[in-house]
Amino acid sequence: MSNDIKNIGREVIDLQIKALKKLKNSIDNSFQDAVNAISKCKSKVIICGVGKSGKIASKISATLSSVGTPSFTISASDCSHGDLGRISKKDILILISHSGNTEELKNIIRYAKTNRITLIGIISNKKSYLYKSANIKLLLPQVIESGFGIVPTSSTTTQLSLGDALSIALMRIKNFSKLDFKKFHPSGNLANKLKTASDLMLTKNKIPFVNENETIKSALVTLNQKKLGFIVIINNQGFNKGIFTDGDLKRSLQKNVNVEKKKIKSVMTKKPFLVEDNALITDIIVKMNLRKITSVCVYNKKNKNKIIGVIHIHHILKFLK
Numbered sequence: 001m002s003n004d005i006k007n008i009g010r011e012v013i014d015l016q017i018k019a020l021k022k023l024k025n026s027i028d029n030s031f032q033d034a035v036n037a038i039s040k041c042k043s044k045v046i047i048c049g050v051g052k053s054g055k056i057a058s059k060i061s062a063t064l065s066s067v068g069t070p071s072f073t074i075s076a077s078d079c080s081h082g083d084l085g086r087i088s089k090k091d092i093l094i095l096i097s098h099s100g101n102t103e104e105l106k107n108i109i110r111y112a113k114t115n116r117i118t119l120i121g122i123i124s125n126k127k128s129y130l131y132k133s134a135n136i137k138l139l140l141p142q143v144i145e146s147g148f149g150i151v152p153t154s155s156t157t158t159q160l161s162l163g164d165a166l167s168i169a170l171m172r173i174k175n176f177s178k179l180d181f182k183k184f185h186p187s188g189n190l191a192n193k194l195k196t197a198s199d200l201m202l203t204k205n206k207i208p209f210v211n212e213n214e215t216i217k218s219a220l221v222t223l224n225q226k227k228l229g230f231i232v233i234i235n236n237q238g239f240n241k242g243i244f245t246d247g248d249l250k251r252s253l254q255k256n257v258n259v260e261k262k263k264i265k266s267v268m269t270k271k272p273f274l275v276e277d278n279a280l281i282t283d284i285i286v287k288m289n290l291r292k293i294t295s296v297c298v299y300n301k302k303n304k305n306k307i308i309g310v311i312h313i314h315h316i317l318k319f320l321k
Contacts, residue, residue: 019154022141045071049096060163076104100128201309212265242268
């Protein structure tokens with residue numbers, strides 16, 4: 001019996017895999033037309049479906065909004081009772097329907113045609129009212145459903161996947177970056193993965209700045225006070241000249257360097273590892289591990305010679321907990 005149940009699960013998934021392969025082969029110029037039309041939209045993308053297609057519409061709308069294309073869903077039944085007023089002529093309307101002849105969508109289709117609103121149809125029936133009415137027709141392949149061949153499963157999978165494909169294509173052509181994505185996801189695991197140097201770095205008076213002409217002994221005062229294990233060496237103009245670490249101090253003492261007379265610039269590391277303020281923390285820690293270092297200096301691309309922040313490995317480890 002347990003094997004029978006597992007086989008049922010495999011059969012359902014297998015049907016959906018076959019449906020997705022069909023969908024992949026069905027992508028044509030209409031997909032490109034849809035992406036181009038949505039990318040030029042100066043207002044919102046409004047998505048509507050009935051039944052299970054309505055659930056898919058909500059997910060597609062949420063994904064579009066999260067990657068830089070403002071979108072919301074509307075209820076097909078509510079549109080017959082005033083919600084058609086939520087659709088403006090500058091909007092793009094996406095209607096999702098397996099049959100394309102759902103009664104609840106007909107009033108919306110007529111409204112779109114009357115007001116010359118761009119209508120994109122995601123549809124499986126080429127002979128349907130929606131297919132004939134849509135300005136851009138995204139024809140889904142005929143697929144086999146699970147559960148006596150009638151339960152919406154394979155068809156909703158193709159609808160959802162097509163929506164994801166539209167969303168990612170739009171993200172790419174709009175040059176929507178990881179940092180843009182971060183703005184719309186300020187909390188949760190996604191936000192943590194997208195934390196940048198600017199989110200963790202110490203700034204302003206917390207940065208252990210020391211002038212390059214100070215003696216080693218004088219610089220050690222700042223090294224001890226800031227308790228970061230390193231200091232940032234700058235010139236009179238405030239430009240970065242290097243760093244001096246606990247390790248540099250040990251090497252200097254081993255060489256019997258005169259710490260009272262020698263200037264810090266004579267023993268500093270002249271080309272420290274720097275990162276831009278928008279560099280991802282996950283990338284930074286990999287590079288720190290490769291270099292076997294415990295601290296980095298942060299700059300803004302406007303001026304690489306000016307240090308605007310510092311990060312110690314302890315800050316990163318605390319963040320990763």
